[in-house]
Structures are given as structure tokens and as C-alpha cells.
Amino acid sequence: MKIALICSQGGHLIEMLCLIEAFKRQDLFFITYKNPTTEQLEYKRYLIENIGTSLSKMIKTFFQTFSILKKEKPDLIVSTGAEIAIPFYITAKLMRINTIYIESWCRVKTKSGTGRILYYISNVFLVQWPNMAKKYGKKAEYHGAVI
Amino acid sequence: MIYVTVGTHYLGFERLIKKMDEIAGKIDEEVIAQIGSTKYKPKNMKYFKFIKEEEKILELYKKARIVLSHSGVGTILTVLNYGKPLVIVPRLKKFNEHIDDHQIELAEMLKNEEGVQVVYDTDKLEHSLNNAKPRKFKKSIKNKNLVNFLKNYIMVIENENMHGDINTISS
Numbered sequence: 001m002k003i004a005l006i007c008s009q010g011g012h013l014i015e016m017l018c019l020i021e022a023f024k025r026q027d028l029f030f031i032t033y034k035n036p037t038t039e040q041l042e043y044k045r046y047l048i049e050n051i052g053t054s055l056s057k058m059i060k061t062f063f064q065t066f067s068i069l070k071k072e073k074p075d076l077i078v079s080t081g082a083e084i085a086i087p088f089y090i091t092a093k094l095m096r097i098n099t100i101y102i103e104s105w106c107r108v109k110t111k112s113g114t115g116r117i118l119y120y121i122s123n124v125f126l127v128q129w130p131n132m133a134k135k136y137g138k139k140a141e142y143h144g145a146v147i
Numbered sequence: 148m149i150y151v152t153v154g155t156h157y158l159g160f161e162r163l164i165k166k167m168d169e170i171a172g173k174i175d176e177e178v179i180a181q182i183g184s185t186k187y188k189p190k191n192m193k194y195f196k197f198i199k200e201e202e203k204i205l206e207l208y209k210k211a212r213i214v215l216s217h218s219g220v221g222t223i224l225t226v227l228n229y230g231k232p233l234v235i236v237p238r239l240k241k242f243n244e245h246i247d248d249h250q251i252e253l254a255e256m257l258k259n260e261e262g263v264q265v266v267y268d269t270d271k272l273e274h275s276l277n278n279a280k281p282r283k284f285k286k287s288i289k290n291k292n293l294v295n296f297l298k299n300y301i302m303v304i305e306n307e308n309m310h311g312d313i314n315t316i317s318s
Contacts (some may be wrong), residue, residue, distance in 0.1 A: 001305050010155035011220030022297035035155055035198040053246060063155035076304055078297070079192050098304060100297070106220045124300065126293070141186030144301065147224060 003028045004074040005043075008050070008084050015105060017081040018146040021025040023078070031068065033084060051083050058087060065091040080104060082114050089121045100124040105146050107132060148212035149276065151180035153238075154219040155197065159185030160244050163236050166269040167215065170276070179207060213279045215272075218250035218265075222258070227247055232262045232279035236269065 003026045007016045013032060032049035036140045046068055051057045065087045076098045079085035085101065092099050101122040103115045108129050111119075119125050119136055127133050128145035151167050153160040156164075164185045169288065171178040171191040178192035181204075198204050208229050216222040218237040226233050237254045238244035258265040264275045 001301065001308070003301070011222075011224070014221035014224055019294055022294045022301065026301065036199045037155060037201075040199045040201065051155055076301065086191065100300065102293075104220060105224075106218070106249060106253045108251065108256050110247075110249060112249065113246070121297060126296075128293075143296035144290050146293065147227065147290055 002024050002072065002074045003077065004031055004069075004072065004077045005029070006031045006077060006079040006085050006088050008026055008033050008082050009038045011106065012080045012104060013038065013041075015102070015146045016078075019078075019080075020103075029072065029074075031084070031088065048084070051087075053083075062087045062091070069095055069097065076100070078102065079118075081112060085114055086117055089118050093121050094098070098123050100126065102126045103128060103132060103140075105129075109135075111123075111135060148177045148179060148211050149213050149215060150207050151178060151182075151192070151215045151218045153185060154183065154222060155183055155184045156217075156219075156238070156245065157184055158238075158244055158246075159187075160238055161185055161187050162238075162242055162244065162269055163217065163272075164189060164194075166272055170273050173222060173273075176212070180209075181207075188246055191245050196297075213276060215276065217244075218254040220253065223253065230262075230281070232264075232281055234266060234272070234275050234279060236266050236272070239267075269270045 003023050005016055007013050009032060014060040027093045029043060030043050030045040030047060033050045038047055048061060051061055069091055070102060074097060077092050078100045080102045081104050089099055091101055101118040103112060105128045125140050127140050127142050130142045133142045153163060164187050164253050168189040168191050180189060180192050180194040182194050182196055208225055211231055213232045213235045214226050219234050235254045237250035254265045257263050262280055264273050266275050283291050
């Protein structure tokens with residue numbers, strides 16, 4: 001099975017690497033931001049420009065999402081955040097690709113901007129603190145954390 | 148050695164790096180700082196923006212007597228594995244250090260752990276560094292619940308895909 005792992009660099013990437021055992025037997029690839037730390041990643045990867053809070057870069061990334069997802073045709077997409085996941089999950093919804101979103105461990109009390117959007121778009125929505133499941137609503141599930 | 152790290156966020160952490168540079172000028176101990184996107188150039192401590200090789204980063208964590216960091220998940224997950232004293236300064240939105248104030252949440256969850264100190268006012272940083280004690284608290288990154296949930300979910304999709312294929316063949 002082909003799995004796309006989507007995350008920004010730094011903590012989001014380290015969280016994904018904490019979970020890598022779950023995906024190791026599969027045909028996997030990363031979609032992450034271009035950064036000195038991600039250039040060394042020992043997995044197949046697509047490196048894209050950091051979106052941050054820029055709307056124009058978000059739109060630009062949308063065009064990339066179609067070409068990457070059309071070419072790779074993953075069966076499942078998993079993301080640990082952050083905003084890099086938004087355009088990919090919207091495209092995945094249109095292409096009917098299964099998605100799991102995992103809210104970051106650092107979100108103890110408040111929802112992330114990305115989580116607020118992807119709660120409505122992802123197939124499975126996971127949080128890493130029990131209270132956050134209550135905060136988000138019915139769809140959010142808690143099955144432990146990266147630590 | 149004091150290892151200072153502010154992560155890979157596209158916003159810098161001027162407040163922490165400037166203050167630590169000032170302290171580094173007053174003490175004998177070596178200070179090495181990973182400054183990321185911070186624009187300020189330290190004068191009293193060794194610094195670099197990012198390191199490509201993960202082993203080199205882990206080497207710095209191992210050598211450090213104290214780790215001083217932003218309240219980032221990557222750093223904290225790593226430090227928890229090494230049992231080093233940790234001083235956390237959360238990035239705050241009002242200083243344009245992050246897009247919101249969520250770094251406070253994780254810092255507050257961890258502030259009562261042994262050997263962890265949380266500092267909001269950087270004028271108190273020197274005092275906290277002097278008070279840093281080794282931690283006995285050592286959590287290993289081995290919670291398997293989330294990994295198992297993901298494995299099971301993948302198995303379910305694999306089965307569905309397989310049955311889907313069989314249905315296509317039989318029709």
C-alpha cells in the first residue's frame with residue numbers, strides 16, 4: 001500500500017518519525033518543506049516551499065498538490081501538521097484518497113489553525129491529549145500520543 | 148556546555164538569543180546556539196542556523212550540561228530521552244516569535260516535571276540557568292498505542308482494497 005506522510009520540518013517531522021514504525025512495511029514517501037534538515041531525510045520525498053501564513057503561497061502549493069498526488073496515487077495520507085497539510089487534504093478529498101490527521105502533541109488546550117480546518121476534511125482526526133477530543137467534538141479520537 | 152536551540156520555525160527568536168548572548172559574555176562556560184531564522188548575530192557564543200546531519204545535533208544534546216530551548220515538540224521529545232536539565236522559554240506571539248501562543252501550553256504541562264524550568268521573563272534566565280538541576284525524570288519514546296492504532300487502520304484499508312479488487316475481478 002502506498003502512503004504519503006505530510007508534515008513541516010522540525011517538531012512535526014520528529015513526531016512523524018516517532019510513528020514511522022506504523023508505516024515501515026508500506027511503500028511510503030514524504031511531502032515536507034524544503035529546509036537543510038529535510039534535505040537529509042532518508043526517505044523518498046517531495047520538498048516544497050514553506051507556506052507559513054501566506055495566502056499566495058498556499059494557492060501556489062495547490063497546483064503542486066494535484067501533480068504530486070496524481071503522479072503518486074497514494075492509498076492513504078497521514079499528517080502531523082502543520083499548514084502544509086491543508087492544500088493536500090483538500091485535493092485528497094476531491095480525489096477520494098483516505099486521510100488521517102494527527103494534531104500535534106504541543107496542542108494541549110487549544111486547537112491549531114490547521115486542525116480547525118482539517119477536522120472537517122480528514123477521514124480520521126486524532127488528538128494527543130484526551131481533553132482535546134472533547135474540545136474538537138465527536139469525530140476527534142484519542143489513541144495515545146507520540147510519547 | 149550550555150546548548151541553546153530555537154528550532155526550525157520561519158520566525159526567529161531574537162529575545163532568547165540576544166539575552167543568552169549577553170549572559171554568555173559574563174560566564175566561563177561554553178555556549179553553543181542553534182539560532183534558526185533569528186537575525187541577530189551572537190558575539191559571545193558559537194552559533195549556527197541549522198545542522199543537516201541528525202547525528203551532529205544529537206551529539207550536542209549529549210554533550211550539553213543544560214539545554215535551553217523554545218517550547219518546541221522536536222527539542223522536548225529529544226531532551227526527554229537524554230535526561231538533561233531543561234530550561235524552556237516559550238515563543239510568544241506579541242514579540243512576533245510565533246503565529247500564536249500555543250508554546251505556552253506544552254511548557255505549562257511540563258513545568259512541574261523534575262529538572263524542567265519554564266521562563267517567561269528573559270531577565271530571569273540567568274537565575275534559572277544557575278538553578279538547573281539534573282533530571283531523574285526520563286520518559287522513553289515508546290508509547291505504542293498510537294502506532295498500533297495506525298497499524299490496525301492500515302490493515303483495514305488493505306483488506307478493503309483487496310476485497311475491492313476481488314469484486315472488480317468477479318464482476
